[in-house]
Amino acid sequence: MRAAITIENLSKRYRSGGLHPGYMTFREMLGGIITAPFRKQSFGNGTNTIWALRDVNLNINHGELVGIIGHNGAGKSTLLKILSRVTKPTTGQVKLYGRVGSLLEVGTGFHPDLSGRENIFLSGAILGMRRAEIDRKFDEILAFSELEQFAETPVKWYSTGMYVRLAFSVAAHLEPEILMMDEVLAVGDAAFQQKCLDKMHQIRQQGRTILFVSHDMAAITRLCKRAVLLERGQIVGDGIPQEIVNQYLSSNWKTGADHEWAGPSEAPGNDIVRLRRVRVCDESGSTVSAVSIHNPFAIEVVYDVLKPGHVLVPVIELHNEQGVELFSTHDTGSEWRHKPREAARYTSSAWVPGNLLAEGGLVAHVSIMSHIPATTLHAHERNAIAFQLVDNQPEDSARGDYVGPMPGIVRPLLKWTTTAAATSPI
């Protein structure tokens, strides 16, 4: 494997406060102006500084498509900025083996007063293309953007969608050996996004290296073969996207696919019932944090009933990453529906069929309730477990051969019928 990017002990320190802590006289400022260019930049004792990146080491090989994930402020953008040479690291070094193209925003270098044609050349040159190269690809870029009839219109009169399309078209025709992208997939309508993803596939198939930052976990698991998780400026995970995305989601909701409470005192509940463990498991009974979309899975709730004689109903509410409640389910079918319980440990599982929900991160709230004689909430745990549904075996799911973003909170695999008319309409 040939290295594309070698990052060694990379750190970046920023001042956390303003430019000058405290008050500064005009004379001091003048003194500062005169001496500033001749002074080594020093950060003083370091009390007003934050480390955006700390001792990052990473090797990326040629042809890898690596997704970088992390919370806001984790250092993702700083890393891309250093790699694209917008800013310099405080310590450490990076070796780049190949021509680098970076897309840290959509429409870099666009000027509103210039026409689409003029902006293609300007933006292309700013992104590092040669004039001859732009000349050669001009028609292709314009065709990709589907804006042929607006080539001479100033871009300030473009709609947002048109602007984004033109901008991405220019960017898509950069031919760097290493491409860095920051959330640029989140633009345009579904059809255009599909075009962009196809382009990314194409770039990847040409053996180029792609590094992209995204908050779209589904896209990361679907497209990348490797994901890197940053947290407070450090790499805390590096590996198979599903595992890394899980790690991210777990730290997001402060929980994982298996949540067990150590003792009865910490467990949520009252003197009648207490939760002991919640987990996601597959048909073989083992805990899974990434469930394939076409497989059934169970959410298993383990609880201790401390006082006998109550009719208890376990309840699960499932939410997606956007906070949309997908469903709420009560145990209605088992023999315990109307039966008072003995004091014992119980395990209840709710089975969710395969090919029902859409891919993405899921989080479950778990409760134990009574409805008889009156509705009472005995135990309740928000965000009890978090896991994800992945859709990367398209032959078994509703996705089929489509790799783009697929809207909808459910993704049933429906029965389709298609018939051909006996006679030709022509």
Add this chain to the structure above:
Amino acid sequence: MDLQANKSPQSQTPVTTQPAFSKQELGTEKPHALIKSEEEGVQLNVAELWDFRELLYFLTLRDVKVRYKQTLMGIAWVLIQPVLTMFIFTLVFGRFVKVDTGAIPYPLFALSGLLLWLFFANSVTNSTQSLVSNSNLITKVYFPRMFVPAASVTAGIVDLSVAFLLLVVLTGYYRVGLSWHNLLLPFFVLLMTMLALSVGLLFSALTVKYRDLRHALPFIIQIWLFASPVIYPATVVPENWRLLMLLNPIAGIVEGFRASLMGLPFNWPHIAIAGGITLLLLLVSFYVFRRLESSFADVI
């Protein structure tokens, strides 16, 4: 071309230059680019500037095109500005005050000085603002930042070339003959370009951190105009002040430009001092710019 100072053995920066370590040491191919910390030395990477030369062209084109977009008069502003200024100064200094400009008619005297001066003043004003007004570029994509203020200066050359037609018309009107001195006109334009570039680079880099310069700039430009023999001849300046004027490179450049336009004798020592100061200033500006460049994206 190294701009002295801090040059450690590993101070090589990006692209096409030889990396600091040998092939054997690395075991594989040499990196296309090496990114090192901001504590490294300062140097002017000519190979890289050359690599990006087309960008200077596109940035200049942008600056020229955008400047007169959505204006009624368009490119005519390039002519209107010096003509109106010439009329006002001709009225005040030529008619009312009656300064003695020797063999040169005052309107021609004023216009020849003003063309160069307006080129300088506009270039410096535009380049001082340039980095801050292009902050979206600075924070999002890498390219030699020097080209942003430099494009303001090269765009000024385009304006100057158009406005030069005025001078041709006016010399025709006053029946000024051609002479071999005319051949040196581009040399003085070049000197003025270097001066505008050096002041523009310096001010633009400092403005990134200290926005005060934006407010101070109109005063600096105004004072500089009055300190230069643009609208009055150097001969009206008292002897003991004239030494001070030697330090102002604009004086030597403008006087030299006039001499080559009118076919008058050159004051070579004065021109040499102006050229020397300009060159020195340019080197200092390059150094300061490169020194501050790495922090632009963080403080802008």
